[in-house]
Amino acid sequence: MVERRVTVGWPEGLHARPASILVRAAASCGVPVTIAKAGGGAGPVNAASILAVLGLGAEGGDEVVLASGAEGAEAALDRLAELVSEGLDELPGTA
Secondary structure, three states: OEEEEEEOOOOOOOOHHHHHHHHHHHHHOOOOOEEEEOOOOOOOEEOOOHHHHHHHOOOOOOEEEEEEOOOOHHHHHHHHHHHHHHOOOOOOOOO
16 A cells, blocks of 8 residues: 655645545546545545545645555655645646
8 A cells, every 4th residue: 555645735625626626636547546634534535536535624734645555556646645735726747
């Protein structure tokens, strides 16, 4: 299992638009990815599910854990971690 711990960079947290951005990126990365709030709480949940991601209630500045056991997951998790930590509007490497 490969993991990345990152701090949510969107000031509003994983709500509405930022959650949608993450879910689209996770769904398109080619490997199954889970996300959980670090330090307990709900999770891990499917990072490609909008309802699951919204259900985490992750706020800006919260630490989350992205994880995958799939082959090739390291590159995908690196890209998703950058997206979350920087609060980007799209997955790095796409445009």
